[in-house]
Amino acid sequence: MIAKQPSSSESGSSGSASDQVGREGRLKPLVFASFALAGLSVVLSVVALLFAAGVLSPLRDGSDLDGRMHAYLLANPEVLIESMNGLQARRQAAENNDLTAVISQRHDEIFNDPGSPVGANPKGEAILVEFFDYNCPYCRQATPMLDKLEQEDKGLRLVFKEYPILGPGSVFAARAALASQKQGKYLAFHKGMMAYQGRITETSSLEVAANVGLDVEQLKQDMKDPAIDEIIKRNVALAQALHISGTPSFVVGKEIVQGLTDASSLKRLIASARGS
Structure with missing residues (x-):
């Protein structure tokens, strides 16, 4: 972690x-x-x-x-x-x-925030939330595991919380990722960023954006939307309320997992959340 x-x-x-x-x-x-x-x-x-x-x-x-x-x-x-x-x-x-009380009180903000992008199964009834940073090597390791979980469980909805805590490059990348939603390419950009070999900076973020087919000039304009900075601020405040200080961190049901974990552990928590 x-x-x-x-x-x-x-x-x-x-x-x-x-x-x-x-x-x-x-x-x-x-x-x-x-x-x-x-x-x-x-x-x-x-x-x-x-x-x-x-x-x-x-x-x-x-x-x-x-x-x-x-x-x-x-x-x-x-x-x-x-x-x-x-x-x-x-x-x-x-x-x-x-923490259980905080999860209950801020349930919609955690699991149903319209400003938080979702994965391949947007209508899934079981929700797994990930707080991540594009410069976090463990977040990159978690990405293939999460992709596989989505493929195996069509009822699983991933919710992505941009939580850029590892420098200015991470902040720029998070803003670019959120702006990419306006061109309908968040998931392509997200996976491209997670697969990138090297430090995420402003330059590398725009490089990935071009590689996945984003209009880079339009992306730069969309990044100026004040709503993007508000989403990131909300994510940071929410992480602090949940005592999350590192990445990746996961919220599922009433449980918080800090640090990289294995697929079996997440499956057990997802099953438990479904049964509650």
Whole structure:
């Protein structure tokens, strides 16, 4: 999986390397503090459990709580490990519940946005959504697999979410792809871009456009439509709401899969979504 948040240059604003370093420097103490607080919470929880279970007797004046707790945890380190694992499991469950709620609340935006191009089976009842970037090598690897899934399952509708997070070339390519819809050649352009060997730039995007039969000058004019930039902005905001930070990422039913996966896993999720 290519994991990268949209940078300031990719979103249309300027920013220097020193700005990025400064932001990272401010974030590190916050991350450390978060881990420290989580660790303290776990230790306190363990102590409470030990008292409740009668492992540690009630304190009396002069009792050495620190020493007793230290000795017990050294002799039984698995208690702390189990508590940390339990904490992580609860946090993951809470995050999964939050994402399920977001998918439910933004269902139409995810699965039925008229601005999102669709694959070869536009009337398919089972929907698989892909967030991708034309410069993502794993997205290119996923393309033949998705093509085969479409061929095997005529009831599968692919929804493409242009999510250009890997530089200005990716942004240009996404805008060109969305503009190609006006000439009825989105799928041809999309597959041509995914099959391209090399870095996707403005030049290579227009090269692919010409190769698949697009009127390049008309394409350039169509790319000026403000609606295209609005679609990309919506996709980026939606990805952030779904905690998607890399490509490819897939949404099917109530599940989110981040990173390149295999066809069998996607088939199971598609079948599960059909049955729900």
